[in-house]
Amino acid sequence: MLLSEVTTLRLGGPAEQVIEAVDEASLIDAVREADRAGRPVLLVGGGSNLVVADSGFAGTVVLVRTRGVEVSADACSGATVTVAAGESWDDFVRHAVDHDWAGVEALAGIPGSVGATVIQNVGAYGQEVADTIVSARTWDRREERVRTLMFDDLAFGYRHSRLKDEPDRYVVLTVTFQLRFAAGVGEPVRYAELAARLGVDVGERAPLGAVRETVLALRRGKGMVLDPQDYDTWSAGSFFTNPVLSAAEARRLPAEAPRFPQPDGRVKTSAAWLISHAGFAKGYRRGGVGLSTKHVLALTNRGNGTTAELLDLAREVRDGVDGRFGVRLVNEPVIVGARL
Numbered sequence: 001m002l003l004s005e006v007t008t009l010r011l012g013g014p015a016e017q018v019i020e021a022v023d024e025a026s027l028i029d030a031v032r033e034a035d036r037a038g039r040p041v042l043l044v045g046g047g048s049n050l051v052v053a054d055s056g057f058a059g060t061v062v063l064v065r066t067r068g069v070e071v072s073a074d075a076c077s078g079a080t081v082t083v084a085a086g087e088s089w090d091d092f093v094r095h096a097v098d099h100d101w102a103g104v105e106a107l108a109g110i111p112g113s114v115g116a117t118v119i120q121n122v123g124a125y126g127q128e129v130a131d132t133i134v135s136a137r138t139w140d141r142r143e144e145r146v147r148t149l150m151f152d153d154l155a156f157g158y159r160h161s162r163l164k165d166e167p168d169r170y171v172v173l174t175v176t177f178q179l180r181f182a183a184g185v186g187e188p189v190r191y192a193e194l195a196a197r198l199g200v201d202v203g204e205r206a207p208l209g210a211v212r213e214t215v216l217a218l219r220r221g222k223g224m225v226l227d228p229q230d231y232d233t234w235s236a237g238s239f240f241t242n243p244v245l246s247a248a249e250a251r252r253l254p255a256e257a258p259r260f261p262q263p264d265g266r267v268k269t270s271a272a273w274l275i276s277h278a279g280f281a282k283g284y285r286r287g288g289v290g291l292s293t294k295h296v297l298a299l300t301n302r303g304n305g306t307t308a309e310l311l312d313l314a315r316e317v318r319d320g321v322d323g324r325f326g327v328r329l330v331n332e333p334v335i336v337g338a339r340l
């Protein structure tokens with residue numbers, strides 16, 4: 001099997017061995033056997049945050065296809081819901097909204113699996129999974145045992161968690177969320193563009209279903225909902241995280257650059273703004289790859305690209321921004337078998 005068949009970029013060469021794990025026992029077995037044999041393991045959920053080398057992966061690829069949603073407490077205040085790692089994230093968001101549970105409605109349309117959302121604390125439109133995650137049950141590959149990591153253990157940050165720091169240690173088996181009983185209204189809207197589209201002020205609440213639908217519409221306009229017919233969505237989403245700068249670094253940016261003060265005194269700026277003001281326009285092409293025609297932050301395969309070309313484009317953009325603004329962009333997707 002080619003990894004291009006299971007990544008949203010549709011890039012990546014052959015896998016030496018592929019195991020599809022449809023239940024938890026086979027997921028653990030597949031990883032444990034490979035670990036004991038000293039074979040490298042690549043876990044793949046939806047393949048939407050993965051950039052795999054053209055040479056492929058010399059080891060065992062484990063496709064995480066476990067299923068199940070369990071409600072362990074459903075009181076008038078809310079629900080505690082445990083979801084198998086292989087469940088589709090976007091299906092879970094729809095399930096939550098259908099059950100009138102609030103807390104993940106602004107995360108509609110994000111591709112991939114529930115398990116992987118923990119890795120980089122997936123977020124969008126003012127919400128992130130850390131807002132609602134209680135714990136993640138994992139297979140600890142180092143200690144060869146099932147281990148539950150509680151919220152504090154997960155050490156969530158902006159597009160970050162402890163699991164990102166220890167990439168070859170934990171296999172996420174299930175994730176437990178605490179969701180509020182919504183009585184029809186979502187969590188306070190924290191993102192200005194979403195609030196404006198919903199006709200509310202930032203901090204106000206809007207109907208739960210309307211939040212989900214509006215987020216999906218906004219995302220579609222930016223090529224951020226998967227569509228096989230649209231090369232702008234043959235991506236890994238945003239390729240670079242928004243840089244978080246020291247106050248001194250932020251002062252060196254041009255006056256018109258976006259600045260979002262953080263609680264710790266640092267300042268977040270916009271990677272998209274830096275890229276477009278460093279001279280890279282939407283649709284900028286380089287061979288078979290290019291920036292999305294809808295959003296400069298998505299690096300896309302235009303149908304006949306290679307991973308080598310994509311990484312060359314990523315370097316060109318990163319170095320262009322560095323040269324113009326002295327800010328080093330950091331990639332968001334996980335790169336396997338190659339370096340940026």
Ligand SMILES: Cc1cc2nc3c(=O)[nH]c(=O)nc-3n(C[C@H](O)[C@H](O)[C@H](O)COP(=O)(O)OP(=O)(O)OC[C@H]3O[C@@H](n4cnc5c(N)ncnc54)[C@H](O)[C@@H]3O)c2cc1C
Nearest residue numbers: 043045046047048049112113115116122123124172236237
């Ligand atoms: C069009 C598009 C839009 C996107 N929009 C957003 C967005 O708005 N916000 C955002 O945060 N992200 C976004 N992303 C990125 C991506 O969807 C998320 O990071 C998603 O959580 C990845 O899930 P996945 O199952 O596809 O992970 P994969 O790509 O399959 O894997 C990603 C990493 O997680 C590891 N992994 C996968 N499953 C497990 C598991 N069960 N246990 C341990 N490790 C595991 C993999 O080995 C790999 O290192 C977008 C991507 C695309 C293509």
